[in-house]
Amino acid sequence: MSPESQLNIFGQTTSEPISATNFDLIPTISTIPIPPGTYGNIAQLTTHCQTCHRCELGNTRIKAVVGRGNENASIMIVGEGPGQNEDEQGLPFVGRSGQLLEKILAAVKLTIEDDVYICNVVRCRPPENRVPTPAEVAACKPYLLEQIRLVNPKIILLTGATAVKAITGKKEAISKIRGTWIEWEGRLCMPIFHPAYLLRNPAPDVGKPKWLMWQDIQAVRAKLDETLSATSH
Numbered sequence: 576m577s578p579e580s581q582l583n584i585f586g587q588t589t590s591e592p593i594s595a596t597n598f599d600l601i602p603t604i605s606t607i608p609i610p611p612g613t614y615g616n617i618a619q620l621t622t623h624c625q626t627c628h629r630c631e632l633g634n635t636r637i638k639a640v641v642g643r644g645n646e647n648a649s650i651m652i653v654g655e656g657p658g659q660n661e662d663e664q665g666l667p668f669v670g671r672s673g674q675l676l677e678k679i680l681a682a683v684k685l686t687i688e689d690d691v692y693i694c695n696v697v698r699c700r701p702p703e704n705r706v707p708t709p710a711e712v713a714a715c716k717p718y719l720l721e722q723i724r725l726v727n728p729k730i731i732l733l734t735g736a737t738a739v740k741a742i743t744g745k746k747e748a749i750s751k752i753r754g755t756w757i758e759w760e761g762r763l764c765m766p767i768f769h770p771a772y773l774l775r776n777p778a779p780d781v782g783k784p785k786w787l788m789w790q791d792i793q794a795v796r797a798k799l800d801e802t803l804s805a806t807s808h
């Protein structure tokens with residue numbers, strides 16, 4: 576099917592989810608957008624990502640890494656892209672960074688299984704773990720936006736500068752804007768340090784990255800409690 580035919584089909588069906596058997600109608604060319612509302616659930620999106628070649632990262636991946644955790648979570652965490660472990664297992668944040676992230680969440684009584692959904696800006700591993708290019712981020716962004724729409728989190732934590740820029744467009748250094756709340760599309764977002772950065776800077780002293788992360792995660796816990804209590808009344 577030509578790209579133009581795909582576009583015409585989308586022009587007529589943007590409000591209705593594509594059925595799981597109609598993946599050949601979903602644009603695989605990055606210049607053709609994937610309209611909001613395309614996927615009825617994360618499983619459909621995951622199936623499609625495994626065959627996606629909207630950017631060159633699709634040529635070198637082992638597995639597309641879509642997400643893990645509670646698909647109805649109140650908190651979504653967005654990282655940069657899969658590393659080697661993630662590429663091999665098809666799951667985000669499964670290496671040492673993931674273990675540290677789980678510890679940080681556990682400190683404020685949050686678990687990935689119950690409270691959090693984790694994903695990345697790009698779903699396929701950039702070679703040599705390089706930063707994804709703007710074109711790769713743009714090609715993969717419709718999937719990220721669909722995941723946000725489907726999970727519908729109250730709070731989005733943006734780990735590192737690539738995630739902050741991809742979602743909010745802000746280009747400030749993460750050290751300048753971490754711990755601040757940014758409203759985006761009616762949701763609360765907070766930039767935080769990437770766990771990999773904390774592994775490289777393990778000192779727990781006051782004012783150091785690990786200490787700052789502790790402040791941030793406590794602020795997130797407090798905001799979540801406040802939000803949940805406001806919606807339960």
Ligand code: SF4
Pocket residue numbers: 624627628629630631632633634639697698699711714715
């Ligand atoms: S990174 Fe995203 S857009 Fe690129 S091939 Fe993988 S799933 Fe498709």
